[in-house]
Amino acid sequence: MIEESEINELQEHIKAMEKELVEKKKALREVKYAGLRAAMQARKEADEAVKQELKYLGVQPTSFGIPFDFSWKF
DSSP: OOOHHHHHHHHHHHHHHHHHHHHHHHHHHHHHTHHHHHHHHHHHHHHHHHHHHHHHHTOOOOTTSOOSSOOOOO
């Protein structure tokens, strides 16, 4: 028969393993989405650069952020 001290020891071991599992899942999620996060940041920076260039060209954006009267022919 299992003694109470062994049961307590197993419960502590299970809690430690669950905590480790949560940490590893978090690390996996961070690695899994790191590329997406970097791409989203790059897109945000590119959008900001386009917005600045349009501002320098004197193009007024609409409420949607897209100019109506701007011809994209360069």
